[in-house]
Amino acid sequence: xxxxxxxxxxxxxxxxxxxPLTPSVHSLNRLNAHRKEAHATAGRHLxxxxxxxxxTHASLDRPPYIPPIKRRGVxxxxxxxxxxxxxxxxxxxxxxxxxxxxxxxxxxxxxxxNEDWRNPWPGxxxxxxxxxxxxxxxxxxxxxxxxxxxxxxxxxxxxxFASDAGRLADTYALDFLxxxxxxxxxxxxxxxxx
Numbered sequence: 396x397x398x399x400x401x402x403x404x405x406x407x408x409x410x411x412x413x414x415p416l417t418p419s420v421h422s423l424n425r426l427n428a429h430r431k432e433a434h435a436t437a438g439r440h441l442x443x444x445x446x447x448x449x450x451t452h453a454s455l456d457r458p459p460y461i462p463p464i465k466r467r468g469v470x471x472x473x474x475x476x477x478x479x480x481x482x483x484x485x486x487x488x489x490x491x492x493x494x495x496x497x498x499x500x501x502x503x504x505x506x507x508x509n510e511d512w513r514n515p516w517p518g519x520x521x522x523x524x525x526x527x528x529x530x531x532x533x534x535x536x537x538x539x540x541x542x543x544x545x546x547x548x549x550x551x552x553x554x555x556f557a558s559d560a561g562r563l564a565d566t567y568a569l570d571f572l573x574x575x576x577x578x579x580x581x582x583x584x585x586x587x588x589x
Contacts, residue, residue, distance in 0.1 A: 464522060466552070468500040472528035472543045474536060474578070478503035486529050486557045493563065497524060509539060520546045529557040530583045538577040541569075556585055 469490050477483045483503070490499055500523055506512040520526075526547040530536050536544075547554055556567040569581040 466522060466524040468498045468523050469494045469525045469527055470500040470519065470523040470543075470547075471502065472526055472540050473502070474531050474540055475509070476578075477529070477531065482529070482532075482559070485561070486527070489557060489561055489563070490527050494525065512539065516543070516546070520550055520552065523547070523552055525553050525555070527555045527557050527563060529559075531579075532559075534583050535572070535579040536569075536581050536583060538580050541580050544569075556583060558585055 471483075471487055471490060473483060473486070487499060487501065500519070502512065505515070505519070520543070526543065528536070528540055528544065530540075544554060553565065555563040555565050557563055564585045566585070568584040570584060571581050572579055574580075
């Protein structure tokens, strides 16, 4: 047999691969002791406590109750250049009229830049009930809006597109561009989607 280098794994031969499974007496006794303990505490509330403070930390028989997050609000996603425009205000008013019982979550009030948006966005998308987006006048969206759409879809948040005609559409298509421009990654199509 040749020289075996330390960094190469040794490959076992066929007889070494097949080893009979024979548990030791010690491991069988430990297993039976764990089974007896589990059976004895079944149905009872058993808590762990800290030896120093004596405070109870967790229950072993059921996980702690975590209330579901109540999703509220309609998030208005749009490209950064549209924040100060009349189009943005028209779409915001359209959303307020259609979803009057839900608060409008406006990114122009929350975030000043892409860097300001990156960290809090995952927490925001986890709490919104709906996302409405609109595009630049040429129907393009940037990487930020695309990320918001993808994250909302992954979270199961309903998404609608606000057209310039003042209608909300829940069916749309994205044609991805190869411009290598983060401000123009896709074109939104609504209507005769094939």
